[in-house]
Amino acid sequence: MSPGLYIAQQIINGVSLGSLYALVAIGLSLVFGILRMTNFAHGDMMMVGAFAALTIGAAGVPFEWSLLGGIAIGALTGVIVERVAYRPVRGAADVTLLLTSLAVTYILENLGILLFTSSPHDFPIPEWLDSSYEFSDGQITFTQVNVLTVVLTGISLSLLGWFVTRTDMGLGMRAAAEDMQAANLVGLDVNKLIVIAFALASGFAGLAGVLWAAQAGVVEPSMGFTPLLKAFVAAIIGGFGSIAGALLGGYLLGALEVFIVAFLPSELSPYRDALVFSLLIAFLLFRPNGLLRTSREVKL
Amino acid sequence: MSGAVRLLAALIGLAVLAAAAIYAPAVLDDYMVRVLIVMCINAVLVSSLALGNGFTGVFSIGHVGFVAVGAYVSGILALPLEAKASLLPDLPSWLASWYIGFLPSTIAGGLVCVALAFAVGAPLMRLSGHFVSVATLGFLVIVNVVLINADDFTRGARTFTGIPMQTTLPWALGWLVVTLVVLARIVYAPTGRAYRAVREDTIAAQAIGLDVLPTRLSAFVLGAFFAGVGGSLYGHYLGSFSPKSFYLQYTFLLVSMLVIGGMGSLTGSIVGVIAVTLLSELLRNLERGMDIGPITVPPLYGAAQIVLGIIFIFFMIFRPSGALGDRELRLGWLLGRRNSSERT
Amino acid sequence: MSNPPSAGPPLLAIEDLRVDYGAVRAVHGVSLHVAAGEVVALLGANGAGKSTILRTISGLLRPRAGQVQLDGAPIHRLAPARIVRLGIAHSPEGRRVFGNLTVAENLRLGATSRTDRDKVPADRERMYNLFPILRERMHQVAGTLSGGEQQMLALARALMAGPRLLLLDEPSLGIAPLIVRSIFATLGELKRQGTTMLLVEQNINVALGLADRAYVLRTGEVSLTGTAAELRDNYERVAEAYLGARQ
Numbered sequence: 043m044s045p046g047l048y049i050a051q052q053i054i055n056g057v058s059l060g061s062l063y064a065l066v067a068i069g070l071s072l073v074f075g076i077l078r079m080t081n082f083a084h085g086d087m088m089m090v091g092a093f094a095a096l097t098i099g100a101a102g103v104p105f106e107w108s109l110l111g112g113i114a115i116g117a118l119t120g121v122i123v124e125r126v127a128y129r130p131v132r133g134a135a136d137v138t139l140l141l142t143s144l145a146v147t148y149i150l151e152n153l154g155i156l157l158f159t160s161s162p163h164d165f166p167i168p169e170w171l172d173s174s175y176e177f178s179d180g181q182i183t184f185t186q187v188n189v190l191t192v193v194l195t196g197i198s199l200s201l202l203g204w205f206v207t208r209t210d211m212g213l214g215m216r217a218a219a220e221d222m223q224a225a226n227l228v229g230l231d232v233n234k235l236i237v238i239a240f241a242l243a244s245g246f247a248g249l250a251g252v253l254w255a256a257q258a259g260v261v262e263p264s265m266g267f268t269p270l271l272k273a274f275v276a277a278i279i280g281g282f283g284s285i286a287g288a289l290l291g292g293y294l295l296g297a298l299e300v301f302i303v304a305f306l307p308s309e310l311s312p313y314r315d316a317l318v319f320s321l322l323i324a325f326l327l328f329r330p331n332g333l334l335r336t337s338r339e340v341k342l
Numbered sequence: 343m344s345g346a347v348r349l350l351a352a353l354i355g356l357a358v359l360a361a362a363a364i365y366a367p368a369v370l371d372d373y374m375v376r377v378l379i380v381m382c383i384n385a386v387l388v389s390s391l392a393l394g395n396g397f398t399g400v401f402s403i404g405h406v407g408f409v410a411v412g413a414y415v416s417g418i419l420a421l422p423l424e425a426k427a428s429l430l431p432d433l434p435s436w437l438a439s440w441y442i443g444f445l446p447s448t449i450a451g452g453l454v455c456v457a458l459a460f461a462v463g464a465p466l467m468r469l470s471g472h473f474v475s476v477a478t479l480g481f482l483v484i485v486n487v488v489l490i491n492a493d494d495f496t497r498g499a500r501t502f503t504g505i506p507m508q509t510t511l512p513w514a515l516g517w518l519v520v521t522l523v524v525l526a527r528i529v530y531a532p533t534g535r536a537y538r539a540v541r542e543d544t545i546a547a548q549a550i551g552l553d554v555l556p557t558r559l560s561a562f563v564l565g566a567f568f569a570g571v572g573g574s575l576y577g578h579y580l581g582s583f584s585p586k587s588f589y590l591q592y593t594f595l596l597v598s599m600l601v602i603g604g605m606g607s608l609t610g611s612i613v614g615v616i617a618v619t620l621l622s623e624l625l626r627n628l629e630r631g632m633d634i635g636p637i638t639v640p641p642l643y644g645a646a647q648i649v650l651g652i653i654f655i656f657f658m659i660f661r662p663s664g665a666l667g668d669r670e671l672r673l674g675w676l677l678g679r680r681n682s683s684e685r686t
Numbered sequence: 687m688s689n690p691p692s693a694g695p696p697l698l699a700i701e702d703l704r705v706d707y708g709a710v711r712a713v714h715g716v717s718l719h720v721a722a723g724e725v726v727a728l729l730g731a732n733g734a735g736k737s738t739i740l741r742t743i744s745g746l747l748r749p750r751a752g753q754v755q756l757d758g759a760p761i762h763r764l765a766p767a768r769i770v771r772l773g774i775a776h777s778p779e780g781r782r783v784f785g786n787l788t789v790a791e792n793l794r795l796g797a798t799s800r801t802d803r804d805k806v807p808a809d810r811e812r813m814y815n816l817f818p819i820l821r822e823r824m825h826q827v828a829g830t831l832s833g834g835e836q837q838m839l840a841l842a843r844a845l846m847a848g849p850r851l852l853l854l855d856e857p858s859l860g861i862a863p864l865i866v867r868s869i870f871a872t873l874g875e876l877k878r879q880g881t882t883m884l885l886v887e888q889n890i891n892v893a894l895g896l897a898d899r900a901y902v903l904r905t906g907e908v909s910l911t912g913t914a915a916e917l918r919d920n921y922e923r924v925a926e927a928y929l930g931a932r933q
Contacts, residue, residue: 080472130659136471137401141601142658144403148594149651152644159643210798213791217784224782227744229770229799229847267590271483274476316487319480326473327465 047181052304053297058188058257060296061195065250066273067280067288068202069243075219075283076239077132079139083123083146084247085270089154089263091116091248092255096165105168109252116248117241119150124240129233147267154263162260171256191253198246199289205242206285215239219283268315275322281332290334356519363512375511381619382514383575386521388599389611390568396605397529398561399541400467403593404478407485408566410588411458412451412573414489414496417505419447420578425504432494444508448517448574455570459563467558470544482593489585496585503582509575517575521568525608528564537561538606591647595622598654604664609671614664618650625649695758697722697882698743698774698851703752705735705742712738713906715752720851725873725883727893727914730903731928736886737779739903740853743884744776745769756851770799775849779856779886781840785829789820792828792839796846805848813842816872834865841869845876852876854885858892870896894918902927 066088073081095112099105123146131142154160167187174185206212215235218225225232247266254269255261273288276295280287295318302314310317325332367375391405419442421429426438442450466477490499528534539547540557548554577583595618603614625646657664696719705713713735720726728736741747743754745766754762761769770776775796784792793813797806814821817838823831828839837857844852857873858866870892877883877896887893894900894914902910902917902924910917910927917924 080476127655131662134658134662137399137475138658138662140401140472140475141597142655144594144597145651145654145658148654149648152647152651155644156642156648210794213787213795214798216786217795220784220786221782223746224778224784225795226746226766227770227776227778227782228795228843229767230795231765231767264590271479275480278476312491313487316484319484322480323465323477326469326477330469330473 044181047178048304051182052300054182054184054188055304056297056300057293058184058191058296059299060293061191062250062254062269062292063272063276063295064289064292065195065198065246065253066269067276067292068199068285069246070270070273070277071280071283071285071288072215072239072243074277075285076215076222076236077128077139078136079128080136080143080274081243082140082143082270083150084143084243084273085266085268086147086150086154087116087120087244087247088251088254088266088269089261090119090150091251092165092261092265093154093158094248095252095255096163096261099166105171109249112252113245113248116251117245120240120244120247121237123150123244124237129236151263151266158261158263160263162262165255165259165261167256167259185257187253187256191257194249194253198249202242202246202285211235211238271315272318275318275325277332278322278325278330279332281334284332284334287332287334291332359515359519360512363515366511377619377623379509379511379514379579381615382511382518383509383572383579384596384599384619385518385612385615386514386568386572386575387596388603388615389521389525389608390565390572391596391600392605392608392611393525393529393537393568394558394561394565395600396607396610397534397537397541398558400470400558400562401475402478402562402565403475403597404462404481404485405565405569405596406588406593407478407482408455408459408569409573409576409592410485410489410585411455412448412570413577413583413588414502414573415454415570416447416451416574417502417577417583418495419450420444420506421504422506429497429502429504430495434494437495444506444513444578448571448578451574452567452570455566455573456563459566460559463559463562463566464555467555467562482589486585486589489588499585501582501584505577505581507578507581509579514575514579517571521571522608524564525568529608533560595650598650601654601664602657604666604668606663606668607666607670610664610666610669613666613671617665621650621653622646695755696720697724697757698884699753699755699758700739700743701753701755703739703742703754704750705738705747706750707738707747711906713742713749716903716906716908717752718901718908718911720882720884722850722882723880724899725877725885725897727897727900728884728886728903729888729890729893729900729924729928732888733905734903735906736903737855738906740776740778740855740884740886743769743774743853767799770847770849771801773848773850774853775844775847775851776853777840777844777855777857779859781833781836783828783831783836783839783843786827788825788827789831789839790824792843793820793846796843797848799847802848806846809846809848813845816875817842834861834869837861837865837869838872841872845881850882852881852883854883856886856888858887858889866892890921890924904928 066084070081070084073079073084091112094115095108098108098111103111127142127146128139131138171186171190174183176183206216214225214230215238218230218232218235222232250269251266254265272295276291277288278291279294280289280291299314299318302317303311366378387405387409395401418430418437419440423439423441426433430438462481466474466481469477489496496502529537536552536557539550539552540554544554573588599614599618600611601614602617603612604610629642629646698720700716700718703713703716704711716735716739718726728739730736738747742749742762745764745768749762753760756772756774761772784795787795793810797809800806819835820838820842823835828836831839841857857869861869866889873883873896885893885897894917897914899913900911900917901908904927910923
């Protein structure tokens with residue numbers, strides 16, 4: 043295989059993986075930006091979205107609609123969690139917020155076990171999605187799911203970009219992320235902004251969950267954990283709390299993981315996750331504000 | 343209380359405990375003894391977690407990473423040689439021919455954790471707030487990945503088995519007493535006040551000449567030692583385990599015991615362990631399914647955890663510092679000190 | 687002390703207000719009022735409770751006791767966003783502009799609470815005329831403005847809410863004297879146009895130059911009150927009321 047084609051193939055893999063990380067990381071950053079909260083339960087919205095899509099699909103609903111259902115139920119779950127668990131502890135110590143979200147993770151994952159058992163379920167995808175493209179005699183291949191992932195991520199991120207730069211609500215969300223009290227003083231309804239932030243973040247996670255399941259072919263209650271941790275890494279690489287940073291971090295991380303597997307000695311491949319988290323720790327130590335974040339320092 | 347009286351009281355207390363531990367199996371049924379052993383092990387783990395998380399305020403969620411290391415290290419060392427040859431044929435020869443007993447391997451497990459905690463803590467203890475939690479979670483994941491992939495030493499994701507099941511109630515209780523005495527001595531001495539000063543106000547602590555990093559690091563390292571010890575006890579209790587045994591479920595269980603009992607309190611750790619254990623045992627029976635009159639309730643796997651999670655959140659909302667907060671129950675004389683008279 | 691000329695209740699009335707900051711009693715038993723069209727100054731040293739009063743009016747803090755009334759109706763239990771909608775805009779201490787947003791976006795958010803959206807473009811135009819520098823910096827991110835420019839933006843952002851009462855917290859803080867003069871000249875212009883203001887200041891001279899009346903606060907209580915003219919002629923008493931030298 044020619045090196046050029048090999049690299050092209052890896053770039054395709056990296057973009058596809060990076061899209062998923064970016065989708066999840068942006069949600070983490072939205073919530074962290076506005077609430078200063080490290081939301082460990084964010085990954086579980088992927089699981090909720092995927093199981094919702096699975097259940098809706100099992101009822102004979104076409105994939106397009108079950109995908110939308112996964113997004114909607116992911117978003118709804120996020121909003122409910124905010125209302126029931128996070129709002130009562132809002133303003134408490136960092137650790138209290140973090141532990142509350144850890145408890146929510148525990149509850150949601152065990153709810154998943156209660157409803158679906160802890161073993162993986164097959165995630166069927168429709169025929170039109172179950173195909174792949176081949177170029178240069180099969181030296182470059184990618185699946186329809188890859189294409190769908192990149193396209194839907196592009197659409198979602200464009201909508202988000204429009205929202206946070208062109209609408210009062212989106213500007214307000216950025217304003218509240220910067221200075222909650224000043225946002226209050228100009229008359230922004232901060233509760234409403236927080237609900238919208240959770241709906242958006244969790245909807246994105248729901249979408250990522252369905253796409254993740256479509257790629258992996260299976261769903262299970264613990265499926266959100268690894269992507270969540272990866273999203274943390276992505277968000278911190280880019281600058282925690284920054285939307286553009288999460289986007290950048292997501293794609294960088296996707297590229298990096300593909301690079302580790304494709305170009306480093308194969309003995310290192312199984313240690314990919316360990317390497318990624320070493321990178322996280324390195325960033326926390328040497329560049330806690332990430333690559334993009336400039337306007338506000340992270341307190342250490 | 344004068345020193346002599348206190349010493350006498352402590353000795354009597356220990357004697358009573360020892361007698362209880364030795365004769366308990368004769369009186370209690372097997373199930374109760376097993377629950378008690380697990381409670382003692384968890385109490386070792388939770389109180390050592392309290393040292394870093396509660397007293398210095400650096401909230402690590404990577405404690406179980408050390409527990410895993412302790413369990414595997416002591417397991418490899420304490421595996422009888424024949425078993426070692428058949429289960430871990432690819433061990434390097436110096437390890438394959440090395441066998442040490444339960445107590446030495448437990449201490450070795452703790453010491454390996456000390457070394458690891460130094461290496462990991464030196465950079466991580468510079469962080470605080472959310473970031474130290476995320477980073478220590480990263481540490482847990484790294485440990486998990488390494489355990490799964492270091493096949494030659496750990497059998498990878500497969501069950502690591504054949505460890506002599508030597509953790510009896512006297513052993514578990516003995517280690518718990520050692521843990522509590524050491525921790526109480528540290529926490530309620532000037533070092534302990536330094537810990538709390540660092541927790542309450544990093545900048546003020548620095549202003550009075552406390553170095554934040556060594557203070558936090560010493561607590562992290564000591565906590566890791568007892569985590570390793572607890573891991574060894576757990577390994578020698580179960581006899582077999584896999585990397586999955588030391589991951590998120592166990593992490594949450596320990597954290598919930600810590601938080602429900604009270605983070606800045608050693609007796610709080612015990613209270614948390616007892617409360618959560620009782621609750622889990624109670625709910626576990628419920629989970630198996632049962633018959634209420636004519637209605638048959640099917641087994642509800644996960645229900646116990648859900649209830650625990652909900653209780654946890656109630657604590658976060660209404661009593662975020664736990665049942666005891668920073669206070670100690672007045673059982674301090676057992677440990678040779680009147681802890682309850684000291685407050686932050 | 688002059689009473690409001692009309693028979694109705696004053697625009698803003700505070701009665702026996704008591705506010706705690708955690709365990710600290712920041713304000714104990716302050717009563718004051720502001721009539722429509724009036725500019726009232728709140729003077730006092732650091733920690734006298736001036737900002738606390740403004741923050742309580744805006745709903746950021748809840749009083750332990752006492753009342754805040756707008757047009758005779760109590761507002762001290764309402765959420766900040768609701769209070770802005772009722773017509774109280776607050777330009778906070780330290781400016782607090784949204785540094786990641788542009789000048790235009792800051793102004794846009796200032797008007798976010800308004801229901802009369804059709805009047806917003808005209809008001810924006812008015813702001814750019816009051817502070818021409820903001821028009822030049824329109825598309826610049828607010829974090830890059832100078833202190834004085836940020837203060838102007840904070841003022842303009844508050845005014846974009848079309849308030850009936852403008853709360854100003856230390857608009858001169860940390861700003862070059864020349865710019866302070868220019869900002870107070872603009873405030874004077876606003877006053878002539880009929881804007882009602884409650885102004886917190888440590889700079890007595892500029893405050894008394896603008897205000898109709900003033901209250902002097904010391905350790906959470908009103909220690910002196912009078913018309914600006916009376917207080918201007920009697921600096922000694924003001925200084926005394928400030929610091930409690932003799933009493």
